[in-house]
Amino acid sequence: DVRAIDPKEDEHPKPGFLCKQFWKNHWQGVFSVVIPVVCLPIMLLIEGAEFRCLYLITICCLLWITECIPLYVTSLMPIFAIPMLGLMDSDKTCIQYFKDTLxxxxxxxxxxxxxxxxxxxxxxxxxxxxxxxxxxxxxxxxxxxxxxxxxxxxxxxxxxxxxxxxxxxxxxxxxxxxxxxxxxxxxxxxxxxxxxxxxxxxxxxxxxxxxxxxxxxxxxxxxxxxxxxxxxxxxxxxxxxxxxxxxxxxxxxxxxxxxxxxxxxxxxxxxxxxxxxxxxxxxxxxxxxxxxxxxxxxxxxxxxxxxxxxxxxxxxxxxxxxxxxxxxxxxxxxxxxxxxxxxxxxxxxxxxxxxxxxxxxxxxxxxxxxxxxxxxxxxxxxxxPIKSLLSWEFTHKNVPWGLVFLLGGGFALSTAAQDSGMSKMMGQALAFLTTWPRVGIQFMACVVAVFMTNFSANVPICNILIPVLNEVALVVKVHPIFLLFPAGIACSYAFHLPVGTPPNAIVSGYANIRIKYMAEAGILPTIFCIITVVLNSNTIHRLVYPEIDLPEDMI
Structure with a gap:
């Protein structure tokens, strides 16, 4: 970046300074190229649709976490990548972006x-x-x-x-x-x-x-x-x-x-x-x-x-x-x-x-x-003319349409993982969890969700974590909702950093709150929210969803 160099100080900047400036200004572009290349061995060294799917999911996860490409743009990647990798046809892939839930x-x-x-x-x-x-x-x-x-x-x-x-x-x-x-x-x-x-x-x-x-x-x-x-x-x-x-x-x-x-x-x-x-x-x-x-x-x-x-x-x-x-x-x-x-x-x-x-x-x-x-x-x-209860101009401007793409991308990857056999492969890899107590798995899932969501947007973290927990539930023979519900809720508990969730960013900017004060204030809320969600999952949950063991029709 030429504008960052003061010619009065040095007409020929040192290579280290130039490298630093290049990395500062272009790290996102570098990461967006390096991540897919570095992950190539996942699908090149081992044949199979499940490894091609694992390659795609790994790329999307890393791009979501680093945000070197906008979150919503990364969420559109499955539309071309899933058919090109032979995981699902285009029609089935695109349907995931317009499901009833969305x-x-x-x-x-x-x-x-x-x-x-x-x-x-x-x-x-x-x-x-x-x-x-x-x-x-x-x-x-x-x-x-x-x-x-x-x-x-x-x-x-x-x-x-x-x-x-x-x-x-x-x-x-x-x-x-x-x-x-x-x-x-x-x-x-x-x-x-x-x-x-x-x-x-x-x-x-x-x-x-x-x-x-x-x-x-x-x-x-x-x-x-x-x-x-x-x-x-x-x-x-x-x-x-x-x-x-x-x-x-x-x-x-x-x-x-x-x-x-x-x-x-x-x-x-x-x-x-x-x-x-x-x-x-x-x-x-x-x-x-x-x-x-x-x-x-x-x-x-x-x-x-x-x-x-x-x-x-x-x-x-x-x-x-x-x-x-x-x-x-x-x-x-x-x-x-x-x-x-x-x-x-x-x-x-x-x-x-x-x-x-x-x-x-x-x-x-x-x-x-x-x-x-x-x-x-x-x-x-x-x-x-009398205005309607809601105008399209206001709606178009204020609805976060990108969030719909973000959810759709997660649904597409989840469906591809199931169809390709990657979900089954992941379940076999997690067989060691059968020795863990169910509540322990539930608690650990919530802790991982809370930790990850404090450093990245919560929807991508949920897209990454929930498919894994689906397979964990099948391995340990527990009803998937028993794990998904608390972990999915825990993905919202970002109390430490402004980047964790929009409300944190809004009050941080509006009231000029220093990060250290927000991080300190979030310690006890994080602890009691994890404890209460796990307790709720083992009390109220049993009243709403009495069946805890894995039903035979899900095996």
Missing amino acids: IMFAGGLIIALSVEYCNLHKRLALKTILVVGCSPRRLFLGVIMITTFISMWISNSATTAMMCPIIKAILEELEANNVLDIYMDESKEPAVDGKKHPTRAALAFYIGAAYSSTIGGCGTLIGTGTNMVFKGIYEGRFPNAKDKIDFPRFMMWSIPMVIVQAGLMFFFFNITHLGLFRPKSAVGQQVNAGAKVAPAVRAIVADKYVELGPMSAHEWQVAFWFTVMVAALFCRSPGVFTGWADLLNRVKIKTSPCVMFPVLALFTMPAFWTCFKHFKKKGPYPSE
Whole structure:
């Protein structure tokens, strides 16, 4: 890079400097060429479709982890590589990118966007804070509660981005009333580019919101991409399995765990960052005295709520169609009673129709019924076209379409592994795990998932780990869901680094949080989330999925 060289210092830069600059600017291009070449012996030294598939999966895994090629572009590699390597034909490969699970996921994203589009999520957040209370601890409880709940239904990144300005307004009001200090003293932590670093009390609100959105995303099937990954891979590997990962059973499995984890998060941050059980500490004294200014903070939140105005027809309709989607998913084929899809048994109805019908309604129904006011002589005739509940421009701009490719790439690789015999080969290689206790395998899978997802995006890690666990389950003769569920959920638990998950990156940039403070704050949440997911897998799991041993039809 010529621009990086100062000719005044040296007209002929040293080779070491040039190599350093070349590597700094071109390492991604080098890796994208070197990785496929270095991995060639995997398929050249040993004949067989299973080794050609292993070669492709190894390349995709390394490219996903290093991100030398954009994640979503790497996810398109199976479209040409799988047919070229003779693993599956093009039609079967491309179908993996448009499966029922993916349509459900994309539809869920679109419906979540409609909630953002009409600001219904902001109204819900402000109302919850007003109801819970406005002392510092109650405010923090309100932040944890509403962030956890909203992130069950819309993306955790959108939830966190919405909460950040609300948290900032709350903290500024607390500081204005001498309740809490928001920023550290520059003598202890110098500002960077004029931006100060938040105090531990402020960190509790920002990081607590990020972690709560991650935990909340594990509460429903549409909460985060990893949930759809392990559902899709499981159903692709065992299409005739009696036990399904459907919407009601997923929530019955995960909601108790999410409630416990959110409660532990609130308790943990109160102890470590808000002075609970330390009444003589500086932050403890500030927080305990904060109840005196609760009316002032409540007034600020109430003003923001009043600015939204009364609940509009737009918001009411979005809430209605959102409820329709949830009800349709719950009552499709719940198992405990006859669902509407069971009654319409002429063809097999999966989850995508439950989501796409409300999506169609969002683009069809008018946001405001001004024409009826005119007919009733209560308003003028509309002078311009009435907008729909959701616009395509907003949808096209805000839906993370690349995430659909990412999930589809994982499904394609999983199907190729099964068809090529690589899955069977992997199962034979993991035969030593038969001597391990089942809970030990489950715990180790969760630890590996959490460790890997802290350094890379969680969906690729789930794409890598879940197919392996499918084969481990067959080897140790345990029901695959017993391993897949906790490990798939654990792929979301990235609490240490901004790169681990979008909510971490959002609060880190918004509040100027140093990595060391986020890494420190994530230690205990990581520990108790792993413990709770394993405990849940051996308690609640047995109520939702009573069969733990491997069924004969899966062997």
